[in-house]
Amino acid sequence: MTIALPAQLADRRSIKLDFTWPVMFAFVALLCVLIVLPISWLVYYSVTMVDPATQARSLTLGQFHTLFSDPEFVDPLITTVIIAVSSSIACCAVAAPMGWLVARTDMPMTRTIRALVTASFVTPPFLGAVAWEILAAPNSGLLNKLYRLVTGAPQDEYLFNIYTLPGLIFVIACYTFPYVFVLIANALDRIPSDLEDASAMLGASAWETARRVTIPLALPALLAGALIAFLQAMILFGSPAILALPAGFHTMTTKIWSLFQYPPKPELAAAASLPLLVLTVILLRGQAMVLGRKGYTVVGGKGAEPRLIRLGWWLVPAGAFVITVLMLPVFLPYFALFNAAFSPIATTLVTPFNATMHNIYFTFFELSSTKIALKNTFILGTLSATFGTVLALVISYLTARQAVRGHRVLAFLATAPIAIPGIVLGVGLFLSYTQPPFVLYGTIWILFIAYITIELPAAYQQLQSAFRSVHPELEDASRILGATRLRALKDVTAPLLRTSVLATWCFIFVSTIRELSAAVMLFTSETKVVSVLIFDLKESGDLGAISVLGLSMLILTFTVVIGVNRIPGFGAGTRLRNT
């Protein structure tokens, strides 16, 4: 490709403003407002209290004293740690063998298996919890009814009781395991087989190769997965809110939420949020330290396709294992929801004789919040996905290309929200945006800010790795030809990143729709979203309407995701010619 440089270029460049610096400053400022503001309010509230007489705030450590001495707070803290550790172990124990089966063996239908795991990721944890209530409530649960029917056990005997600590851990693990699975499967995908071949050639047995080559190479991914599972379980609000109360205990997130009951105690809520924040930061630092020392560069050269291990007769138990695992977060819960949507009573099996459209009619024609919640959810999902992608795109460009000095600050700010659990961010945003200078509470913008902040780290990481895969020489060519960085980004790099951009957009959209913990702190009746509506319906036990709404939410999600991927000229339909 040869293009003659126009002679006047040198002059043009000097007049043309390069917008990189202003853009960079704008983004740093924006990120500071997004992240630093709520955290500052949170810290401020946690160490101050209002004097009832003078209404003045004074410094105190009283909140923290209460937090660490009152069993009302200590117990939830311990419960939360137990839940996080156990569900993290459970996730790894299931996701590691399954990731290995899918990535490294000749297991058939691996694409379908991966797609089904994605389906369990799209399922909001609170919806999964409701579905598991229908399945495994000790007396009315479908599985327990089946058990009594088959064994003839008496009425009050049961097989499963979802309203227990192990029950909650199980449900949380069901919907956290996709994170671990994807990490491990992707890592195993990338490990080239030449290292394993080398080991085999040097006379190691299959087991020794696995022990000394494959497992150490996959270990960082497993560790990262365990950490993500731990964090997810620790900060989760939806499943505990649905199952912990009937089971008779609190977790930190439900406790923080309950502190907003009248009369609200925002100071205590802010103080109770900080341990979650601190713990998250410590764990992330710890991970960086461990992984920093064990950075195996496995993506070197073009690498051979991973060599698949033949399962042979092992296929039968392996297949049974995979099917069982997929039953738990996907098949069974969706069966339960589908059943409840058409059944007169949620825990009665639908037959052609008792099937009813009442729940569907009620949800769409009588329930007055349905329309507004669907509308808000759709608008917020689209806006957050679009704006979040753009934001992440610009930041990851600036940092991946190290375009400006100080790009590290930007990278840090963009990753920082990963340490802020949703409910903590909710409390922080509530404190920030209900008082001057920014009063946003009551509008959808406060939810918009929450969603953007929560999803930014994941979006940033996805796009940053995408940028790294596009060689800078293409941009350099464009810059040599006189384009500013922004122009090069728009005309050269962006088209090359279409697939990643699309994936990021869909990721934010899906995550926004399933978000409950921040939304439940920030909604008002006019800015209700579907997740909050489902949560409200749960309070009064309207399982039929929940099932209908939950299923429509999934249909909406899949329609949008598939629709976006088919946009002409943007979606995967048009392949880019990379020459």
Add this chain to the structure above:
Amino acid sequence: MRNSPFTRRDVLKGGTALAATAVFAEPIRAQAPAAAAITPALIEAAKKEGKLAFYTAMDLAFAQQLGKAFEAKYGIAVRVERSGAERIFQRIGQEYTANIRSVDVANTADAAHCIVWTRNGWLEPYLPEDVAKHFPKEYYDPNGLHITTRILVSPIAYNTNLVKPEDAPKSFADLLDPKWAGKLVKGHPAYSGTIMNATFQIARDIGWDYFEKLAKQRVMQVQSATDCPKKVQLGERAAMADGAGYFIIRFKEEGHPVEIVYPTEGTPMAAGPSVVFKGAPNPNAGKLFQNWMHSREAQQFLVDWARQYSPHGQTVEKPGVRPLKDIKLMKEDPAGVEKSADEVKKRYSQIFRV
């Protein structure tokens, strides 16, 4: 539709009530707003607003039915915001403190809330004609700040498939029998207004040690008083220790295997008052709704469809439900609840650990 706010008949009917409180009649009348009829002017103004937001603790299905009936009659859309009374109260407080005005009419299940709202000066005085004429004095504020829309009881109930009638509990004390361990469901006072009142009344009349013993029965804890009957209907638990009685009546009439028990110690009760908010976004639609909701038509609908008790003198009770006067009731005390709500919630969460 009448044009004058008062008719001869109104004055005659009101006369009896006024005579009863002759001593206080003058000062009250001096402040009390004239009882308001549904005038064409009000309908016109309300239709211009075209919509209203109704925050309520009543069961969702009935609240939506009520909204639909109102919309069918006046063409004004009602957006129902249903949650437990204590959460509605929290929501309104949170919105008002942040200067958000989105609620027009609220119906709670905890009369103590009206004391707080009145003290905060958030309520619009509005006294519908039917209320002045047909409601007993104890069911509305003379200044029209709040009106009891429905009267709720929180009885015991059980699933007849799981419990034989002779084994059914007859009193709260019966529920402490070890045979009920793991078989009970109950609502939570931090979410439900009915349960807040029931907890207050039981603690006052029977004592907190009742709850301490009940907590040892591995009670399934749900949030809303309307969820307890549903758990009994599903057969998830054999009996409920408290909860919305009207649901049990409704389920029984629909043919579900449930039975109500009015405990011998007395049945806790809670008035469910409605209020119109000052500075609401749809003031006329709100007033029209408040007026219509307490008309004989809507109140009879409440009796027939929702199976709740109406304070309206002209409503006719359907058979199949025990009249309020035949139930031994615990005494309601909104002022007491208002004073000790926080203490009740704290003590409750210490006992039941949630």
